[in-house]
Amino acid sequence: MEQELMRILTGGWVAQATFAAVRLGVADTLHGRRLAPEQIAEEVGADPGALRRLLRLLAGVGLAYADDKERYGLTPMGAQLRREALGPLAALYGEDYFAAAWGGLAHAVRTGEPAFEHVHGKPVFAHLAGDHDKAAVFNAGMAAGASFFRHVPAAYxxxxxRRVVDLAGGTGALLAAVLRENPEARGVLFDVPDVIAAAPAHLERMGVLDRCELAGGDLFDSVPEGGDVYLLSRVLHDWDDERCAVLLTNCAKAMAPGAELLVIERVVGRDSYLPLAFDLHMMVMTGGRERTEAEYRALMEEAELTPGRLLDLPLGMRLLTATR
Incomplete structure (x- = not known):
């Protein structure tokens, strides 16, 4: 019992060790290789003795391994910390302003107010808007954490x-995943103007720009009409029930009869550890929340939408459909 409690109490140290390894580029250096600590240290610019101690902990938690010559390599889980995988998400979670916000969790629990605004003096998106470098790390982390996007076209x-409208779709990662698998479909990418301005380059790299319409605006004012399918991924969890009701009502107004809305979120309930952890994360960062299936269905019904199927996706994500 005490051992398990100590594992929980020191979990933050393991996370910080992982963040440090990502910042140093250890996973990228070790990709497909086994190297001695001295070799790794030379390539990443670190002290060999200190790096050896970091590597030992990474091996102890299953992110790395050492052979009989003390050459380190990556386990399959550790390989996910590369830049091309979940490394940017680890870099985001390791940002100082994230840790500082979590320091305000007790305040959030006492008051129900977002910890981020209490600690930093402004909401998270306003905080990011004033710092291009932080915003870039945030966007890269969100994109890395969206690796489940490629499974959406297989689930639905x-x-x-069809005309697919991606609401608050960022630079179009999810929309591009859908369009690449469905060459007859066309897309509409909708987000705030500053985000939309950065989208063409990404959509062109993905080879779908010629099938995309870009639209800037505010979800809480209105959303584009005329879609056959609307995508709303990882948006509702940012907001309280009142704001979600406004957003979903705007979706319902834009949807013609027979159009379908796909809400992608973590759903509290079955396999609930990640949704529960992210529920507290949303309380800290935005004042939003993760919800149960029943709560999502109630929000949809309030907006005069008819909930439909609930489909499973990787990384604890789920897809809930609704029709006008």
């Missing part, structure tokens, strides 16, 4: 000449 049938 987008086939045919």
């Amino acid at each position: 049938d987008f086939s045919g000449p």
Whole structure:
């Protein structure tokens, strides 16, 4: 019992060790290789003795391994810390302003107010808007954490000449994943103008820019009309029930009869550790929350939408459909 408690109490130290390894580029250096600590230290610019101690802990928690010559390599889980995988998400979670916000968790629990605003003096998105470098790390982390996007076209049938509208879709990672698997479909990417301005380069790299319409605006004012399918991924958890009701009502107003809304979120309930952890994370960062299936269905019904299927996706994500 005491051992398990100590594991929980020191979990933050393991996370910080992981963040440090990502910042140093250890996972990228070790990709496909086994190297001695001295070799790794030379490549990443670190003290060999200190790096050896870091590597031992990474091996102790299953992110790395050492052979009989003390050459270190990556386990399959550790390989996910590369830049091309979940490394940018680890870098985001390791940002100082994230840790500082979590220091305000007790305040959030006492008052119900977002910890981030209490600690930093402004909401998280306003905080990011004033710092291009932080915003870049945030956007890269969100993109890395969206690796489940590639599974969405397999979970839901987008086939045919359909108009797919991605609401608050960032630079279009999810929309691009859908369009690449469905060559007859066309897309509309909708987000705030500053975000939309950065989208064309990404959509062009993904080879779908010629099938995309870009639209800037505010979800809480209105959303584009005329879509066959609307995507709303990791948006509702940012907001309280009142704001979600406004957003979903705007979706319902824009949707023609037969159009379908796909809400992608973590759902509290089955396999609930990650949704529960992210529920506290949203309380800290935005004042939002993760919800149960029943709570999402109630929000949809309040907006005069009819909830439908609940589909499983990787990383604890789920897809809930609704029709006008």
